[in-house]
Amino acid sequence: xxxxxxxxxxxxxxxxxxxxxxxxxxxxxxxxxxxxxxxxxxxxxxxxxxxxxxxxxxxxxxxxxxxxxxxxxxxxxxxxxxxxxxxxxxxxxxxxxxxxxxxxxxxxxxxxxxxxxxxxxxxxxxxxxxxxxxxxxxxxxxxxxxxxxxxxxxxxxxxxxxxxxxxxxxxxxxxxxxxxxxxxxxxxxxxxxxxxxxxxxxxxxxxxxxxxxxxxxxxxxxxxxxxxxxxxxxxxxxxxxxxxxxxxxxxxxxxxxxxxxxxxxxxxxxxxxxxxxxxxxxxxxxxxxxxxxxxxxxxxxxxxxxxxxxxxxxxxxxxxxxxxxxxxxxxxxxxxxxxxxxxxxxxxxxxxxxxxxxxxxxxxxxxxxxxxxxxxxxxxxxxxxxxxxxxxxxxxxxxxxxxxxxxxxxxxxxxxxxxxxxxxxxxxxxxxxxxxxxxxxxxxxxxxxxxxxxxxxxxxxxxxxxxxxxxxxxxxxxxxxxxxxxxxxxxxxxxxxxxxxxxxxxxxxxxxxxxxxxxxxxxxxxxxxxxxxxxxxxxxxxxxxxxxx
Numbered sequence: 001x002x003x004x005x006x007x008x009x010x011x012x013x014x015x016x017x018x019x020x021x022x023x024x025x026x027x028x029x030x031x032x033x034x035x036x037x038x039x040x041x042x043x044x045x046x047x048x049x050x051x052x053x054x055x056x057x058x059x060x061x062x063x064x065x066x067x068x069x070x071x072x073x074x075x076x077x078x079x080x081x082x083x084x085x086x087x088x089x090x091x092x093x094x095x096x097x098x099x100x101x102x103x104x105x106x107x108x109x110x111x112x113x114x115x116x117x118x119x120x121x122x123x124x125x126x127x128x129x130x131x132x133x134x135x136x137x138x139x140x141x142x143x144x145x146x147x148x149x150x151x152x153x154x155x156x157x158x159x160x161x162x163x164x165x166x167x168x169x170x171x172x173x174x175x176x177x178x179x180x181x182x183x184x185x186x187x188x189x190x191x192x193x194x195x196x197x198x199x200x201x202x203x204x205x206x207x208x209x210x211x212x213x214x215x216x217x218x219x220x221x222x223x224x225x226x227x228x229x230x231x232x233x234x235x236x237x238x239x240x241x242x243x244x245x246x247x248x249x250x251x252x253x254x255x256x257x258x259x260x261x262x263x264x265x266x267x268x269x270x271x272x273x274x275x276x277x278x279x280x281x282x283x284x285x286x287x288x289x290x291x292x293x294x295x296x297x298x299x300x301x302x303x304x305x306x307x308x309x310x311x312x313x314x315x316x317x318x319x320x321x322x323x324x325x326x327x328x329x330x331x332x333x334x335x336x337x338x339x340x341x342x343x344x345x346x347x348x349x350x351x352x353x354x355x356x357x358x359x360x361x362x363x364x365x366x367x368x369x370x371x372x373x374x375x376x377x378x379x380x381x382x383x384x385x386x387x388x389x390x391x392x393x394x395x396x397x398x399x400x401x402x403x404x405x406x407x408x409x410x411x412x413x414x415x416x417x418x419x420x421x422x423x424x425x426x427x428x429x430x431x432x433x434x435x436x437x438x439x440x441x442x443x444x445x446x447x448x449x450x451x452x453x454x455x456x457x458x459x460x461x462x463x464x465x466x467x468x469x470x471x472x473x474x475x476x477x478x479x480x481x482x483x484x485x486x487x488x489x490x491x492x493x494x495x496x497x498x499x500x501x502x503x504x505x506x507x508x509x510x511x512x513x514x515x516x517x518x519x520x521x522x523x524x525x526x527x528x529x530x531x532x533x534x535x536x537x538x539x540x541x542x543x544x545x546x547x548x549x
Contacts, residue, residue, distance in 0.1 A: 092132060
């Protein structure tokens with residue numbers, strides 16, 4: 001009760017600062033609450049009829065301004081010094097179900113916030129953190145205040161060794177939508193992803209029919225409980241694969257019997273069309289990464305030109321079959337977007353080819369089409385695509401939905417597409433494409449990356465500004481001024497080749513660093529991508545420049 005009284009005092013002070021005034025009767029009650037005798041009475045009594053709820057105390061502190069009543073907001077949850085009101089909780093959960101849930105539809109919408117909190121506090125706060133990314137007139141207010149106590153709770157929970165799979169669910173959310181960061185050294189997503197998968201297998205999610213093999217106590221699962229664990233295990237693999245692809249690292253996935261495709265299965269192993277399609281897409285990405293970038297005979301893991309060309313033909317056919325199958329089901333734009341991201345992931349291997357590779361120009365043209373297809377869809381689908389989308393999903397194609405609420409992986413592929421566009425247009429290949437369209441698409445991509453930024457000067461914001469610098473420094477010429485048959489060279493090959501399909505992004509940053517330093521314009525006091533770089537203060541003014549024509 002003493003803590004409650006202290007919290008109410010702080011609320012009264014805040015209200016006074018905003019211009020509210022206490023009525024005479026309420027002033028008297030406030031002075032009584034400050035009396036040691038009254039406080040002592042409240043703290044020692046055990047009679048719940050005297051006082052026993054937030055409402056009983058809060059009702060004593062009604063403030064008025066201009067004749068209108070002001071009710072103190074009811075605090076429903078606290079995490080260290082962060083407090084969440086009842087109204088904020090209701091709005092945040094509604095925002096999560098409406099905007100974020102479609103990207104990873106594995107939580108139960110019928111459960112209340114209290115039920116999620118009872119399952120595990122980390123799961124509850126993870127939902128709040130994800131939903132607060134785009135909340136209210138000041139979108140960063142809640143997220144900035146919550147970040148520190150949530151990180152503390154996160155690492156404390158992991159340090160205690162998770163004993164419930166609800167922690168695994170929370171890690172799925174925090175890996176898909178990481179807390180904003182401005183340096184790679186403070187981005188724990190790849191580490192958390194490994195913890196998520198190890199915790200999941202440690203709890204036996206990959207063997208749901210034999211859960212007792214992983215438990216000290218006998219566990220009896222009904223059909224609903226079994227289905228929930230299978231769905232959580234599927235999402236673990238989807239998230240782990242997207243983290244591996246987005247960060248250019250080997251994915252810690254396990255596609256085994258539990259996740260095998262079972263056509264027409266309506267039992268607990270059925271994931272539903274949306275999750276099943278997502279799982280098939282990520283399986284495809286896994287095969288591409290393992291076969292093309294995990295070659296045991298190469299010190300950097302990259303398959304040789306001939307082997308890679310053969311693999312490209314095989315996976316091109318497989319991707320076309322996968323695309324036809326998924327598009328025929330008329331699923332949500334979120335699934336279609338991930339399908340296009342998988343196509344881009346496959347085609348980015350074109351930057352590893354040399355100019356002597358058979359079908360080199362054809363591969364570059366296919367890369368161009370995959371890049372523009374991904375960008376066109378996420379920046380603004382065509383009228384035909386909107387009409388083909390089922391009516392219940394059309395809201396996902398409006399108002400920048402796919403950009404605002406996208407997972408970290410979709411944002412990383414957006415960055416990769418931007419660098420792909422930039423690299424192709426500053427090379428001999430620009431003669432083969434529509435220059436005006438490419439230029440317009442690149443400028444729109446810059447704005448889109450800025451739009452995905454959650455807080456000012458976070459990783460995405462910095463990358464957008466770097467692309468502006470690279471574009472302005474590239475001095476890209478109109479292809480009309482180039483020879484009709486420009487010389488085909490190896491200028492598109494990458495020096496950085498150990499980060500799978502994301503090597504393009506790392507290589508672009510590395511190229512910029514070398515070029516920037518070679519001009520004698522200063523040094524970089526920071527680390528090499530992914531993502532952040534810290535530029536000497538006298539050069540930061542360049543980062544706010546728009547793209548020049």
